[in-house]
Amino acid sequence: MSSEVISDGPSISEVTKNGLWTNNPALVQLLGLCPLLAVTGSVVNALGLGLATMAVLIGSNTIVSLIRNHVSDAVRLPAFVIIIAAFVTCAELLMKAYTYELYQILGIFIPLIVTNCAILGRAEAFASKHHVGYAALDGLMMGMGFLLVLVALGAIRELFGQGTLFASMNLLFGPVANSWMLQPFGENYSFLIAVLPPGAFLVTGLLIAGKNYIDAVLKRRADAQRDRPIKGAKRIRTTGHIS
Amino acid sequence: MIIKSMGFNSIVLALFALVTSLILATTNELTFERIEQSEREAAQRALLEIIPLERHDNDMLMDVQPVPEQFWATLGLKKGGNIHIARDQGQPVAAIIPAVTPKGYSGDISMIIGINFNGSIAGVRVVEHRETPGLGDKVDLKKSDWILSFNGKSLVNPQASGWKVKKEGGDYDQFTGATITPRAVINQVLKTLQYFEDDRERLLQLAAANAARKNEQAAL
Numbered sequence: 001m002s003s004e005v006i007s008d009g010p011s012i013s014e015v016t017k018n019g020l021w022t023n024n025p026a027l028v029q030l031l032g033l034c035p036l037l038a039v040t041g042s043v044v045n046a047l048g049l050g051l052a053t054m055a056v057l058i059g060s061n062t063i064v065s066l067i068r069n070h071v072s073d074a075v076r077l078p079a080f081v082i083i084i085a086a087f088v089t090c091a092e093l094l095m096k097a098y099t100y101e102l103y104q105i106l107g108i109f110i111p112l113i114v115t116n117c118a119i120l121g122r123a124e125a126f127a128s129k130h131h132v133g134y135a136a137l138d139g140l141m142m143g144m145g146f147l148l149v150l151v152a153l154g155a156i157r158e159l160f161g162q163g164t165l166f167a168s169m170n171l172l173f174g175p176v177a178n179s180w181m182l183q184p185f186g187e188n189y190s191f192l193i194a195v196l197p198p199g200a201f202l203v204t205g206l207l208i209a210g211k212n213y214i215d216a217v218l219k220r221r222a223d224a225q226r227d228r229p230i231k232g233a234k235r236i237r238t239t240g241h242i243s
Numbered sequence: 244m245i246i247k248s249m250g251f252n253s254i255v256l257a258l259f260a261l262v263t264s265l266i267l268a269t270t271n272e273l274t275f276e277r278i279e280q281s282e283r284e285a286a287q288r289a290l291l292e293i294i295p296l297e298r299h300d301n302d303m304l305m306d307v308q309p310v311p312e313q314f315w316a317t318l319g320l321k322k323g324g325n326i327h328i329a330r331d332q333g334q335p336v337a338a339i340i341p342a343v344t345p346k347g348y349s350g351d352i353s354m355i356i357g358i359n360f361n362g363s364i365a366g367v368r369v370v371e372h373r374e375t376p377g378l379g380d381k382v383d384l385k386k387s388d389w390i391l392s393f394n395g396k397s398l399v400n401p402q403a404s405g406w407k408v409k410k411e412g413g414d415y416d417q418f419t420g421a422t423i424t425p426r427a428v429i430n431q432v433l434k435t436l437q438y439f440e441d442d443r444e445r446l447l448q449l450a451a452a453n454a455a456r457k458n459e460q461a462a463l
Binding site: 100 | 248251252255256259260263266267270271274277278281282284285375376377378385
């Protein structure tokens with residue numbers, strides 16, 4: 001068992017980095033854009049849908065990995081879809097039971113998690129080829145990457161659109177969260193386009209651009225660093241003698 | 244060969260379907276009561292916002308009368324609905340009437356409208372809508388308290404000409420950039436008041452009969 005874990009695929013840090021940054025489902029793979037754009041009007045909506053998606057992704061990745069050697073290629077996809085649909089329905093029932101108002105706000109987008117390509121994509125591209133531990137971790141990290149982008153988008157749109165941050169968080173966390181709302185721009189601030197769908201596209205575009213910019217800067221720095229030891233080789237030697 | 248693999252694969256899939264349905268059935272069973280309770284609480288919260296506990300002592304969720312079919316069109320109901328009666332010590336206080344206007348900017352706006360038995364409005368709440376965020380969604384109490392401007396209004400206050408947005412010479416504020424939504428809501432509230440005027444006697448009698456029956460049951 002343990003030998004299988006070692007021989008099986010990528011390292012933990014690699015899977016983590018992939019999900020959160022390098023291969024982020026929302027910013028790089030551009031999967032699941034429909035819920036991404038539709039529900040990110042506020043932090044609470046984004047967080048609710050993000051958590052539900054993450055839970056489904058972890059569950060489906062785990063089960064898909066567990067059954068990967070027992071299901072033939074011919075019926076693999078239908079079997080995956082059944083698993084994903086089951087998890088989504090469970091998530092829907094649980095949200096309806098415990099966060100009813102949020103369930104009403106998110107509406108059709110909860111059952112629509114089934115159609116989030118990121119989930120079937122991860123089942124097919126990763127979970128069906130890797131050991132269960134990695135598959136679950138991949139689900140967690142991909143889900144987390146998706147969740148973080150959703151929340152970032154929700155926060156930006158809520159802040160600039162409605163002038164609030166963390167409004168109605170009690171829908172998710174109960175009465176404790178009643179006082180979490182911030183209103184940095186005063187009561188009557190509102191900036192319509194950030195709330196409307198075009199705002200979602202614009203902010204998503206800016207986030208993607210931001211990520212690419214950071215990547216470019218990091219790459220330039222890494223390149224520069226690779227060149228340096230050759231130029232400064234002598235100096236490294238002299239300091240070496242002092243110690 | 245192919246027949247054999249088809250048979251095997253269908254059995255695998257059938258097993259999958261079976262196991263997942265079992266899991267779903269269990270989850271459903273486990274959450275069923277909790278969901279019902281949440282739905283009930285949500286419905287009750289909406290009713291209590293209009294007629295607070297100080298004004299009634301019955302269970303408004305249980306004290307219902309169906310809307311007669313000839314009034315469905317007036318109230319914009321497609322599948323009918325229930326009127327909740329609030330009463331205090333057996334005396335009817337107010338009726339909470341469901342109504343839908345199809346004239347919203349993007350589709351139906353459903354509301355509940357509480358009317359005191361003296362004909363004045365106890366409160367209006369929008370239950371469901373898809374109006375533009377930031378413009379038309381100000382009919383929602385979460386976004387603005389515009390909807391409270393109906394409180395205390397009636398068929399004679401203001402006169403019929405006042406049941407319009409200010410831009411058209413009426414008494415009610417419109418929103419910047421959105422006239423269609425408030426106009427639709429105002430019209431439907433007015434229609435609901437007219438319905439109540441037509442149906443009040445019947446509702447009062449039914450409510451009284453209901454109360455009498457309850458007393459009998461209590462006596463037994």
